Amino acid sequence: MDSEAEFSSFFDWLTRRDRARELSVLMPLILGAAAAASAATPDTEDPDAGNPERRTPRERIVLIDPFSQRVAVIEGGSDLDSLLQGLGGKDGQPPASKASIDAMPSVEIGEADGGSECAICLEQFEVDGVAKEMPCNHRFHGGCIEQWLTLHGSCPVCRFTMPVEEEEVVKKSEERGGEGRRVDGEIRVRVFVHNRRRASEGPDQASDEDTMQS
Amino acid sequence: MVDFARVQKELQECSRDIERSGIKVIPKSEATLARLIGTIPGPVGTPYEGGTFQIDIALPDAYPFEPPKMQFTTKVWHPNISSQSGAICLDILKDQWSPALTLKTALLSVQALLSAPQPDDPQDxxxxxxxxxxxxxxxxxxxxxxxxxxxxxxxxxxxxxxxxxxxxxxxxxxxxxxxxxxxxxxxxxxxxxxx
Incomplete structure (x- = not known):
């Protein structure tokens, strides 16, 4: 495993983080995990690595931060990249389904539309040419809008969302409802925070569990 | 491949509007349009008023289908901008990008961010x-x-x-x-x- 590359992607991600602020408290720990993971498991060469069904969950990584008296347990069967991508939330709207892209009607550009332009390439529509019309009535050149919708299924102008592929929906719901079962690519992080204030009163450990999915 | 025809149009449109918007975009060098320098005036009525802020812009190959990479080169003290690196935390420069946005509208959004910090979603x-x-x-x-x-x-x-x-x-x-x-x-x- 190229740990250097992983770290650079990690730091790249760190600077881009926006949705993971609630996890920022875990950063030093995750950073430690990254080091531990890349040092402990040189398994990207593993013939099973590319086969999700046969991939076995990586062993647990226990991290202890003596300064803040926090302990984190990271267990899961995923690589660092997918963990980071999941945390970074940079994906945006998933692609539109092929059916919904194909279903967009072609409309002819009449005199009345003369002078209007495609908001993607900023070129004017040719009178008597054709454009594709989205369900929200916004028009673009066919090539322009198809290229965008295969990346993100939303209208560039009004963010009207197009239907996504069935698989995409199934995948999402699995991710959401995965309580109790391990979805491939899931990493669990348990954090135990030693609570000094309560130490004298009895229970001296408060635990907080956070499950991250990629 | 960056859609340079579009970038060219954007630059023209931006320079036409410079009096009104105060927003300037110029190529970093004559060699390519993929590296640019944006300039925004600090919004009036904010601690940034009177300042002129430079932003380094790099266009990814897939532009405009991917957002431009923007980073302050002028040091700025703002919750959503790294005081160290100038990195900007703004959704439209990430997952909320749309190809209908332009360099000018993106810079206007950055300017709006100067007026309205979001300390709950900090960069710094x-x-x-x-x-x-x-x-x-x-x-x-x-x-x-x-x-x-x-x-x-x-x-x-x-x-x-x-x-x-x-x-x-x-x-x-x-x-x-x-x-x-x-x-x-x-x-x-x-x-x-x-x-």
Missing amino acids: AVVAQQYLKDYQTFVGTARYWTETFAKKSSLGIVEKVQKLVEMGFPEAQARSTLEAAGGDENLALEKLCSG
């Missing part, structure tokens, strides 16, 4: 903490940074400190008072005299 945790816990100091520091790094015409902060030192105030005190006064030397002098 230190600045965000200060914004939430000690707003007055935040404003002072942001003004000081604007004064020091985003203004060329006004007398540099170094000279201002020097002036106060010549008047007999200790340098550290002169500097901190000047910082608290947002770079306003008269206000700083008043404070130093009264304190």
Whole structure:
């Protein structure tokens, strides 16, 4: 495993983080995990690595931060990249389904539309040419809008969302409802925070569990 | 491949509108349109007022289907901008990008971000903490940074400190008072005299 590359992607991600602020408290720990993971498991060469069904969950990584008296347990069967991508939330709207892209009607550009332009390439529509019309009535050149919708299924102008592929929906719901079962690519992080204030009163450990999915 | 025809159009449109928007985009060199420099004026009524902020722009190959990469090269004190690297935390430059946005509209959004910090979604945790816990100091520091790094015409902060030192105030005190006064030397002098 190229740990250097992983770290650079990690730091790249760190600077881009926006949705993971609630996890920022875990950063030093995750950073430690990254080091531990890349040092402990040189398994990207593993013939099973590319086969999700046969991939076995990586062993647990226990991290202890003596300064803040926090302990984190990271267990899961995923690589660092997918963990980071999941945390970074940079994906945006998933692609539109092929059916919904194909279903967009072609409309002819009449005199009345003369002078209007495609908001993607900023070129004017040719009178008597054709454009594709989205369900929200916004028009673009066919090539322009198809290229965008295969990346993100939303209208560039009004963010009207197009239907996504069935698989995409199934995948999402699995991710959401995965309580109790391990979805491939899931990493669990348990954090135990030693609570000094309560130490004298009895229970001296408060635990907080956070499950991250990629 | 970057859609350079579109970038060319954007630059023309932006320069036509410069009087009204104050937003400038120019290529970094003649060699390519993929690296640009954007300039935005600090919004009036904010600690950034009077400053001119430079933003480094790199267009990815897939532009406009992917967002431009933007980063402040002028140092700025703001919860959503890294005080170290100039990295900007703004959704439209990430997952909320749309190809109907342009360099100009993206820079307008960055300018709007200067007016409306989002300390709950920080890029710079230190600045965000200060914004939430000690707003007055935040404003002072942001003004000081604007004064020091985003203004060329006004007398540099170094000279201002020097002036106060010549008047007999200790340098550290002169500097901190000047910082608290947002770079306003008269206000700083008043404070130093009264304190």
